[in-house]
Amino acid sequence: MADHVFVSISLDRIEFFRWANDRLAQAFVEGTGAGSVIGGIYLGRVIRVEPSLNAAFVEIGLDKPGLLPLKKQGARPGEGDALIVQVRREGREEKGVRLTTSIKTLVDAAAIAKSKQPPALLVAPPNLWQRSLGALDDVASITCDRRVDVPVIDEWCRRHRPTLAGKVEFLAERDWVPSRADIKDAIAEGLDEEVLLPGGGKLLFEPVRTLTAIDVNSAAATAEKGFERTALSVNIEAAREIPRQLALRNLGGIVVIDFIDLENRNKRDQVIEALRQAVGVDPAIEWVGNMSRLGLVELLRRRNGPTLSEMWQVANG
Template structure:
């Protein structure tokens, strides 16, 4: 399983496409300055200390103050200036999560909080830094002069970078746009004849695995009965297990994901589906954990949040 990465750092927009085994598994698109705050370094001001949480609320110039966890004997006081780095995006009613940053005096200078000291990396930079170097086959750089920027973002990938003008990209833009358009839909067709229904809600993402025309409604395919019906359920579940990590990576969906597979009575076959899922997550370095399958066919997994979703990036692309 090898990654091919295509990067275009145009004057108006930076784009990155990652393909794995002829499937698009990652796509980022961003104008300078329109990305999220994660990775940015700020000189902040302590607004409030909360000893119950053992944390400080720090103003850094965003809509809500960020949360900075404190060490046991931290000497910060309300009103103090503190250098921090944003480690996690704001979500729901919570502000960003912060960590202390050891800023050199010349970086701070005479600035007063709140002040931005170092801008956050762009999405393509974050995506490169998250890759597993051993799995990267080549990084195609649209413009020869941008190679140095790519190498600076991920020095360990230096030998993989080569200049390939965008007009010569083997996996052309039209193919990428087709994959992106499909990933912006709720329903995903499976090779087995079944389909997935991907439904992000406020606190988690639910993925429902359905048999479609492969054998009837999900409630009957996996129920006790003929072996053919159970084999159909297994085939659809295995296809879903291989497809779901690709969809999560491409859609950039983070947090808790609950997968509702078609019910299978046989425990060994349930384990087979989970094993296929665990093998498939190699395509996505952001997936941290995959749980076991319950008797009801539910599997939980956790994926690190990082930047906007595919829908958010591509809805802003032409604005």
């Protein structure tokens, strides 16, 4: 079933919702002027080259200098050099943003830089709806709750995501299906650390600083049926649900899934196949590993700003 996108733009915030297979797949909110710096293009100044990291630290006007890996650089920059760079990864914890000199833009950043002194912003980063639509290949519709936003978003789609052009429409929020109440209920589900599966299993999400652990529990189901058969059923159900939950919760980095142990290798392969088919709902998932004999599976999801919990805590004060 095709995805449907809903965009709500007001003076103080932007909200973006993606509905897939009749369920909420993504929910983003961003205050005006408080968005991500990913994609922003800057004229920066090299403040230090660190040979041990094979990288340079570049001042671009943020709180911390950005890190520019030099492995794929041609001529190595020196301290004090001016460079045009683009942010490709957010800073986190004590680290600054990750930079690249491989610039992706329709704007002539070099021409803009001629009149600037580093550090300076040359091209502003995309806002919430631009980043979110830019990650999607195709959707059935893009619904806005203000008429004025329709031509703006449609023109952006024509330039940056042609497959989405012509699909932008206006519909007052009171007429949205799903309704605002449906969306709020789904967000509340995404803020709960436990997810109950229809077949009797349960997922437990435990994000920590370095990774996210997901435990698959069969609950009481194994007491009623044969263990191996029930474990396979719960594992497959969990595999189909986990990508949606990761997208909804916006959990990035390394994810370790602890499935119920399966001794039969063929059954372990069935679970992995179900997981790899299900990741299509989430364009941010970059890699899925194999299952160990202990039922552990690693996957890698691209970090994409704050988590659902962080976004909605800020949005609700």
